[in-house]
Amino acid sequence: xxxxxxxxxxxxxxxxxxxxxxxxxxxxxxxxMRDVVDPELGINVVDLGLLYGIDVQGDDAGPVVxxxxxxxxxxxxxxxxIEDQARAALTQGPGGGLAHDVRINWVWMPPWGPDxxxxxxxxxxxxxxxxx
Numbered sequence: 384x385x386x387x388x389x390x391x392x393x394x395x396x397x398x399x400x401x402x403x404x405x406x407x408x409x410x411x412x413x414x415x416m417r418d419v420v421d422p423e424l425g426i427n428v429v430d431l432g433l434l435y436g437i438d439v440q441g442d443d444a445g446p447v448v449x450x451x452x453x454x455x456x457x458x459x460x461x462x463x464x465i466e467d468q469a470r471a472a473l474t475q476g477p478g479g480g481l482a483h484d485v486r487i488n489w490v491w492m493p494p495w496g497p498d499x500x501x502x503x504x505x506x507x508x509x510x511x512x513x514x515x
Contacts, residue, residue, distance in 0.1 A: 405441055406439045407448075407481040409439070412473065413429060415472045416450075416472060417429050417430070419465060419469050419472050420468065421461075421465070422461050422464050423461065424508070425507075426504055426507045428452065428465065430500065430503045430507060431455070431499070431504050432495065432498075432499025432500050432501065433452050433453055433454065433455070433495065434450060434451075434452055436450070436451035437450060438450075442483075445479075446481065447484045447486070448485050448486070449486045449487075449488060450469060450485065450486070450488065451488045451490050452465070452488070452490065453490050453494075469487060497515055500515060
């Protein structure tokens with residue numbers, strides 16, 4: 384089994400690790416996650432800083448991606464919507480998508496705060512009339 388783990392999103396990394404044979408790159412996975420939009424704010428989960436980590440493992444069935452994610456509030460009723468969007472973003476598309484399966488670990492530490500929003504996310508929120 385091949386494994387690749389990295390913390391991405393607001394924490395970021397200066398350079399992504401090289402692609403591991405047979406597995407999607409972390410850059411490709413993060414880019415696909417930009418299609419997952421917070422239903423209340425209308426901004427993608429990467430730029431909101433909700434994606435804390437990506438883990439990719441390969442097995443006979445194909446790549447399995449585990450996402451460490453949080454929400455702006457633990458009481459958010461829309462986790463199912465975000466889970467469905469993440470699964471679609473990573474498992475569908477040309478050649479069956481980037482992953483065979485997707486798992487999400489909802490994490491609460493460190494707690495999400497506005498400091499986790501990327502510069503692009505801040506610009507998008509300002510364009511929607513939010514003060515950040």
